[in-house]
Amino acid sequence: MNSGLNFLVAARQCEIGELEQLARTGELVGVISRFTHELQRERGISNLFLGAQGKRFGKQLASQVAECRQLERDVRQHFARLDTDAIRVRNGARLFSRIAVVLHALDGLAGLRHRIATQALTPGDSTEAFSRLISGLLAVVFEAADSASDPAITRALVAMFNFMQGKEFAGQERAFGVAIFASGYIDTTRQHHWRHLVESQEACFQVFSDFADAAIRADVQASQDIAVLNELERLRRAGFSIGSGGRTDPGMTQAWYDCCTRRIDAMKAVEDSIVLHLRQLCERKIAQARTELRDHQTILDALTRQASAAPASTTAAYGPNLERSVVGMLQEQSRRLQVMSDELDTVRTALNERKTIERAKGLLMAHRQLSEQDAYKMLRRTAMNQKRRLIDVAEAVLAMSDMLPRNAL
Amino acid sequence: MNSGLNFLVAARQCEIGELEQLARTGELVGVISRFTHELQRERGISNLFLGAQGKRFGKQLASQVAECRQLERDVRQHFARLDTDAIRVRNGARLFSRIAVVLHALDGLAGLRHRIATQALTPGDSTEAFSRLISGLLAVVFEAADSASDPAITRALVAMFNFMQGKEFAGQERAFGVAIFASGYIDTTRQHHWRHLVESQEACFQVFSDFADAAIRADVQASQDIAVLNELERLRRAGFSIGSGGRTDPGMTQAWYDCCTRRIDAMKAVEDSIVLHLRQLCERKIAQARTELRDHQTILDALTRQASAAPASTTAAYGPNLERSVVGMLQEQSRRLQVMSDELDTVRTALNERKTIERAKGLLMAHRQLSEQDAYKMLRRTAMNQKRRLIDVAEAVLAMSDMLPRNAL
Numbered sequence: 001m002n003s004g005l006n007f008l009v010a011a012r013q014c015e016i017g018e019l020e021q022l023a024r025t026g027e028l029v030g031v032i033s034r035f036t037h038e039l040q041r042e043r044g045i046s047n048l049f050l051g052a053q054g055k056r057f058g059k060q061l062a063s064q065v066a067e068c069r070q071l072e073r074d075v076r077q078h079f080a081r082l083d084t085d086a087i088r089v090r091n092g093a094r095l096f097s098r099i100a101v102v103l104h105a106l107d108g109l110a111g112l113r114h115r116i117a118t119q120a121l122t123p124g125d126s127t128e129a130f131s132r133l134i135s136g137l138l139a140v141v142f143e144a145a146d147s148a149s150d151p152a153i154t155r156a157l158v159a160m161f162n163f164m165q166g167k168e169f170a171g172q173e174r175a176f177g178v179a180i181f182a183s184g185y186i187d188t189t190r191q192h193h194w195r196h197l198v199e200s201q202e203a204c205f206q207v208f209s210d211f212a213d214a215a216i217r218a219d220v221q222a223s224q225d226i227a228v229l230n231e232l233e234r235l236r237r238a239g240f241s242i243g244s245g246g247r248t249d250p251g252m253t254q255a256w257y258d259c260c261t262r263r264i265d266a267m268k269a270v271e272d273s274i275v276l277h278l279r280q281l282c283e284r285k286i287a288q289a290r291t292e293l294r295d296h297q298t299i300l301d302a303l304t305r306q307a308s309a310a311p312a313s314t315t316a317a318y319g320p321n322l323e324r325s326v327v328g329m330l331q332e333q334s335r336r337l338q339v340m341s342d343e344l345d346t347v348r349t350a351l352n353e354r355k356t357i358e359r360a361k362g363l364l365m366a367h368r369q370l371s372e373q374d375a376y377k378m379l380r381r382t383a384m385n386q387k388r389r390l391i392d393v394a395e396a397v398l399a400m401s402d403m404l405p406r407n408a409l
Numbered sequence: 410m411n412s413g414l415n416f417l418v419a420a421r422q423c424e425i426g427e428l429e430q431l432a433r434t435g436e437l438v439g440v441i442s443r444f445t446h447e448l449q450r451e452r453g454i455s456n457l458f459l460g461a462q463g464k465r466f467g468k469q470l471a472s473q474v475a476e477c478r479q480l481e482r483d484v485r486q487h488f489a490r491l492d493t494d495a496i497r498v499r500n501g502a503r504l505f506s507r508i509a510v511v512l513h514a515l516d517g518l519a520g521l522r523h524r525i526a527t528q529a530l531t532p533g534d535s536t537e538a539f540s541r542l543i544s545g546l547l548a549v550v551f552e553a554a555d556s557a558s559d560p561a562i563t564r565a566l567v568a569m570f571n572f573m574q575g576k577e578f579a580g581q582e583r584a585f586g587v588a589i590f591a592s593g594y595i596d597t598t599r600q601h602h603w604r605h606l607v608e609s610q611e612a613c614f615q616v617f618s619d620f621a622d623a624a625i626r627a628d629v630q631a632s633q634d635i636a637v638l639n640e641l642e643r644l645r646r647a648g649f650s651i652g653s654g655g656r657t658d659p660g661m662t663q664a665w666y667d668c669c670t671r672r673i674d675a676m677k678a679v680e681d682s683i684v685l686h687l688r689q690l691c692e693r694k695i696a697q698a699r700t701e702l703r704d705h706q707t708i709l710d711a712l713t714r715q716a717s718a719a720p721a722s723t724t725a726a727y728g729p730n731l732e733r734s735v736v737g738m739l740q741e742q743s744r745r746l747q748v749m750s751d752e753l754d755t756v757r758t759a760l761n762e763r764k765t766i767e768r769a770k771g772l773l774m775a776h777r778q779l780s781e782q783d784a785y786k787m788l789r790r791t792a793m794n795q796k797r798r799l800i801d802v803a804e805a806v807l808a809m810s811d812m813l814p815r816n817a818l
Contacts, residue, residue: 004508004509004510004511004512004513004515004516005509006509007488007505007506007508007509007512008505008506008509010501010505011501011502011503011504011505011506011509012502014501014502014505015501015502017501018501018502079416092419092420092423092424092426092427093420093421093423093424093427093558093746094420094746094750095420096416096417096419096420096423097416097417097420097739097742097743097746099413099416100413100414100415100416100417100420100739100742101413101739101743102413103413103416104413104735104736104739106413107413149502326513327513330506330509330510330513331780331781333506333509334506334510334781335771335774335775335781337502337503337506338767338768338770338771338774339771339775341503341764341767342768342771345764345768355750355754358747358750359747359751359754361747362744362747362748362751365744365747366744366748371740372740372743372744
């Protein structure tokens, strides 16, 4: 008779199941955050090592590689744990495909390190290889944010993803600047690229601010050391105006690395509090959903007792008071899901900017037979040349798509 | 070593799992389509019965009720089957909440029939009670369409949902017209409502055409009997110009009911072929995904054998040829998911119109303490009074929302 209420309970159980999965995803994001941080540092030290023709920084690099290896094991373990309950993972097809890409890149890491140790590649190529791996790791975080069904958690994940992406641009700037200072040379293309890295950081941190909790925003504010920022600005100016005349002071390269590292390490502390916040949020939501489920269950039991005691009636299954409480529960649930769905729509628009860029990339891949990387490079180069934002170029590419020949895909 | 490829296989398995679930959802949609059709007919006959003050149509109504009872059992069984693997159902929280609402309405059906049999309610109230139940059933179909992750299947489900919704407006028009012809009276408000029902049908069938397969569209074309449509237009004109002077010819009421029923029954035949198309589509997709999974597995096995035979290398895990095939598989998978995601985005915009209306309804519920039904009525009344489309009114309501006081939700 009260079969409707059984489904209300089942709906709640589904919600709890999804929240528990989000909590596990949150853990995975935390592990990826730690690994990414150490990889970013390895990328920077590798450029110091390559810039010094392997004469310095060898020991520092070796100890950083050991640190990364340890964290790689953690990440692989977390991936493997996901695999065990494959079917239950929301958005599994996309998430697992991203993980496959990361694992393949990880398998190539030993080879990359070998080429760095033997100085068989340029700082630019090394930076690009590390950046590709990190971009794969961030794509896993993005899929996690994209699949969450709870608006508050989605909001936290969107903030987290954008913070990580902003920090990654800061990390790329560190490695790029190391190469510039070590070579003592800069040209217009490199100046454009540097500016692009700075602007990309700002864009990400803006989205982060829009979505982060007030407490987290305050953490960011508190973590900013004005002396470090001033030093960063000074060094940026120095880097931008480096002449074409040979090497600069090697102390300058080290100063740049140290200044960037202080800033990025402070960002890592913020990231840790976002991860903590995310975990607490999941725990709170799960506890709340469980309490509400128990309340539903109590009413359900009362109704079952009453329905079996009362004679069958042709008009209503329960007395008027209980009937009202059933209708109330159904309405409350509908209203709550509606509110959640609205909030989710709002948060998701923030994810759309990234999706637009992905879509433009896909279009270029299909129509111009480009690899994913080359398509992205083409977008980025166009943005840099035309001094437009990446998202504007992506939108322009999509707007043109009707004029391109249809492909077979 | 080839752990990346294991995840590629897991991603495929997730896809297959989702497709299988979609196939089950397709069955549920088929059962709901059949039940809805018979409920629509019961709604029409109930109005014939009430319009004739219970003097005629009693036997026809009794046999229709029996038919509906049989199909209600089918629907309940399908719902119960869903419940058993609750956790695995995608979009479970929303889907189950919708089902809870339907089951509660079904529990009240016996009471509604009793009131009809004893002529204790007006044709208008009877129409509204049936329409509410059917709207709940269509909401289940909507959630199914909203949760599908395959673009072709989503497309088919969006077409299906809009066709069912259009047919439901045709059913409401049938019941409404019966009440008008039986009473021999129409006023401006009722004329507006009638026009609204006609326009709503056209809007739904337009979205249907935009999303349906060419073969299905041809079925629709073939199913249209020009004589029936001409008769419908003639009767609509007659209904619109009924004077306020007492009863009309009772033959007219019967003619209207028969003409609408011929049209709606033809729609049902189309719906059946959409359901069949959906089932075949799911089967094809599942078969294709299984073949591709087997291919992946074969390459994976070959790589495992080769990796265990070859000596450990610091540069690459496989020889250059196999390395290329691994990279190719990863790129192909990324590209395929990207294309699917783009297509899905396109299809989903069609679902957004409905969501906008839902959101506007939610806003009115929260700010004006209205029930869901009253909020919808307010939107519809405003649309009718201002002669604007429902979606335009909904968008206007949302645009105003910043000016409304924030509520505690």
